[in-house]
Amino acid sequence: MNIGEVAIVSGLPAKTIRYYEDIGLVKPLRDTNGYRAFRTRDAHKLTFLGRARALGFSIEDCRKLLALWADDTRASADVKALAKDHLSAIDDKIADLQDMRQTLDHLVRECAGDHRPDCPILQSMARQTVMNSKASG
Amino acid sequence: MNIGEVAIVSGLPAKTIRYYEDIGLVKPLRDTNGYRAFRTRDAHKLTFLGRARALGFSIEDCRKLLALWADDTRASADVKALAKDHLSAIDDKIADLQDMRQTLDHLVRECAGDHRPDCPILQSMARQTVMNSKASG
DNA sequence: ATAGGGCTTCCCCTTACTGGAAGGTCAAGG
DNA sequence: CCTTGACCTTCCAGTAAGGGGAAGCCCTAT
The missing domain is CATH 1.10.1660.10 (Multidrug-efflux Transporter Regulator; Chain: A; Domain 2)
Structure with a gap:
């Protein structure tokens, strides 16, 4: 081929x-x-x-999976461990995205989205944390 | 500073x-x-x-957001449009990850995870689609 | 002979940074 | 004055996983 x-x-x-x-x-x-x-x-x-x-x-995980696949004496436990690690990495990513999603969705709902400049989305990104008295030199 | x-x-x-x-x-x-x-x-x-x-x-979105932030005559509609686009991109990513998550979770549950080589995870990745009769030369 | 499609290698581009090397600057301490 | 160490500078290279495209070889059909 x-x-x-x-x-x-x-x-x-x-x-x-x-x-x-x-x-x-x-x-x-x-x-x-x-x-x-x-x-x-x-x-x-x-x-x-x-x-x-x-x-x-990932490519590196794929390399390991290929090696396990090729190895007749593998333990399925090794494959499962790899998969579980990846699963929890996916869960972490989903959680991060859902956090973003929620914040952003909230802001989008609050924004009038008209011709006026007032915008809670920009305001939330511009808002200065009021804490930095010692760093404001 | x-x-x-x-x-x-x-x-x-x-x-x-x-x-x-x-x-x-x-x-x-x-x-x-x-x-x-x-x-x-x-x-x-x-x-x-x-x-x-x-x-x-993204950085390019940030560039646009900065420009809108700096522009007193902006329309909040423009900010909102940017945010909504991003929100739906996030939703797409979440959906992709959840698809992966479900497939992988299913496989992980099916895998015994012991010393034996039999592994539904590897099997599912190795399974050849039986359709390619014309391409199997 | 020539056109066209498929194949080859090679190098640069992407995103959003991060790490590190080589070297200049500044304030404190001896 | 010298040194030490923390800070700063620029520049180069690398990350993940390929994508785009150039220059050129190969093969088949006409």
Whole structure:
């Protein structure tokens, strides 16, 4: 398989596949003309990578997942630990975004959104914390 | 104010403040010794930037917000529009993360997490879509 | 022979900073 | 006067995960 074909079957852009080769995630063979020659298992690996990335795993996590996948003697506990860590990272991100969302939503609701300049959104970002008496030199 | 002091009062790292000067968000004066000399309004601007960034606004959005803030003739509608756009971008991100979260949480619950190699997490990432009969050459 | 599409490498660009090196400045202490 | 240490300066490089595009080779069809 050339890169174009494997791009189609894996669903990844050719650029991405070249990049994955650069960083050592896949190691396709080479034809005599210099073209990359992907075997079926390379394609499977790329599909795996696409799925793992779609679940938000970092490239380095993907590298570990690939290693576990390739290792018949793995313990599922190791995979689960990786996944749980990632899950809690996702939860943290969601929480951060929801905090932002709530603050911003509140401000948006308060803002008249008309032709006048008065704006609670700007006010909330401009508001000086009244505490810095010692730093106001 | 030197950069160290304004870093404390604005809550931003000195590195970040230098970067903001580089990209034209603040324009502090210079002392004869070459040190940046921040005025009170520079400090306010930086505080504003810190708040806007904390709400997730991009640097380019921050640039627009600063311009609106500085413009006495602004319409609050313009600020509100910016904020609403950002709010919906946040909502999109939250939705993406929640999709990931749900899939991953499901897989984690299914995984025994013991010494055995069998792992639904890996299986779900490795599963080949059975559709590609024409591409399996 | 030539056109076109696919492939190659290479380098720069992105976001929003962060780290670090090499060196100038300033105030305190001996 | 000299040193020490904290501060400041600029500049360079790196981060994550690729994307864009140039210059040029390869292959097939006409």
